[in-house]
Amino acid sequence: MSAPGVSRVQQVAEHAFVVLGYEPARQILSDRRACNNPSTAGVAEDPALNGRGVSMQLCDGAQHARLRAMIAPALSPKASDAIIAGMPAHAESLLAQLESRGSGDLIEDYIAPLIRRAIGQLLGIPEADQARILVIAEDSTMVADETGAPAAEALHDYMAALVRSKIDHPGDDLCTELARALTDGRIDEAEAYGTATLMIIAGYDTTVGFLAMAALTLLLTPMLREELVDNPDSNPFVVEELLRFITPTKGVWTRFATSDIELDGTTIPAKSRIIVELMAANRDSERFEDPDVFNPARNDDKHLAFGYGAHFCPGANSAKRQSLAALNALLPRMESMELSVPVGELQWHQNRFSRRPLTLPVTIQR
Template sequence: MTAPTLQELAALRAEGAVHRVLVPGSGESWLVVTRDAARAALTDPRLSNDIRHSASWQTDGGHAVGRNMLQTDPPHHTRLRRLIAGHFTPGRIAALRPGVERIAGDLLDALPRRGTADLVGRYALPLPVTVICELLGVPEGDRGGFHTWSNELVMPTSHEAAAAAADALTGYLTGLTDAKRRTPDDTLLSGLVTAADSGGLTAGELLGTAFLVLVAGHETTVNLISATVHSLLTHPDQLARLRAEPELTEGAVEESLRHNSPVHASAFRFATEPLELAGTAIAAGDSVLVSLAAASRDPAYFPDPDRFDIGRRPQGHLGFGHGLHHCLGAPLARTEAAVAVRLLLERHPSLALATDPAALTWRTSTLLRGLAELPVRLG
């Protein structure tokens, strides 16, 4: 199975909740495509995130950077999540909002008032990169390089390139944590180093947690911002409604999460014992992949699910997952996307696509889906 299209997922969903598929580079797996079955799988304690429960496990793979909470179950997952959860509370995110607005405003100031620009490279990407790097404590001069490495790891172009990116990012984060150890500050990474030095984290967990915050803290948000703008520009009735009712901006972002899930699927789960999922027998050691995109377009819960409607109240979509591994950074991603869309539309009232939508390239992997670029006319 290559990364399935939304149409292919819909066809599978019409046939049943769980399907046996072949995932390139990972072998056979069960793919879950309905909302009920997805929620059940994401909360079933018999489905572990630890690859060592896989029947085919031999090593953790050649592209892992440390060990993070997405690769663990309670109690280790609980301990690792608790170490960074305090940085993503509603109060902390509210305090970050003025900074997000400042960064977005600066990026918009750098765009020409008229002409064309790639909204991914000039806006949707540098906004979350800057925010998460400031939070984590990545020096400004280093921010371009790490995105190249992380993008290769989440959407690999080849085995060799992914391995090289993992080595490069491992070396960079090791050097950065050493620098924080020598010169502590008030950033998240410095706090993680302190936790590691006091015995709260292993060296591998320190590296893995820094990697997860850095990568998950921007990759999905880039896709969310660009997909939301794309959906608005390709649905002029919805764009007109949002311009008339800017208070619907958060609703537009929420509908974009449902309609164009930036995270297409969960991380693999592995059955620790035989179980049944939506009437399908899963053997111990089998892998299970949950399609968040398919679940969020399930017509049993979302009437006319292929319609983009910013007035919809899409409660229950799985754009940020569900259960113990629900995305910790969801409040920050929502804030960044809402700020980005609102300020962009305010600054550029004549914003329009600068190319045929059919000519746009969507980059996909097992986990993620996003636009490679989004050429727009600014005025």
């Protein structure tokens, strides 16, 4: 996080810089000289990305705009309505089962299956495949090569086959939109399969991570829970504050300087890697008053949890709506829940992009 007197743009290695402040983050994320495709800046590509296809994360300009346009119909509020409409009933069913057992894992028994179905519907993944494929998607984000690389290959192969299957068996989903674009020649195979793979990882891992951290925050703050239950109309604003406070994705995709860039008094030379720390930007005291305090009345949705500029997360609205549906069902039931273990004994899931509890064991008073 950024504090007065601390440089908000810091060099961490030769040709490598980290951006910690809110305003410098906004500036660099909207600067066309900071590109997402390393080859554009003359920088060697990360070998870990081999075999993952071409996605919006790895391109800029016209290609990036074209790929965003391919998925826009499937991510529109109207297209999301059917998915969101089915979430409350599914949430109530999952929570009722959890309550009937008297204990369980709030992630495995509630958050993961709730978001799993939503993402499955969004992408058009058959229900029988959802649990298996989303575990593979999570594994593909792990840093260790023995886990991440094989999972990334398996995920890419599955999503490629799914997109191809939608050519003859279309549905009302994102992979069908990609199949149509592939058939029409608007995108090529690498772009179609890479985009599908990106969307499953971004849509599932980020939302589950956010909700897991939000649930932990609420389990540890009973007075806050009571306030939110008593004032449910404030929940959309609370989701925004939770997004700022938690920031589910630690940083954006690495940017690469195509020329020298002056940023917050620091010169970033051409061919440098630029890492934007979203969490630090969202805790910048020059932008947010008492940034380390969770304030449900903050009423400020200008955080950077979904990035900024041309690469702002295209699924942000859908993720917010899914999160709100999940929290609206969970909050009234949390009064009877408590962590089964001390918070210091929780185990953690850490991948390339984020950190969350591996499990959230709870007991429920009947």
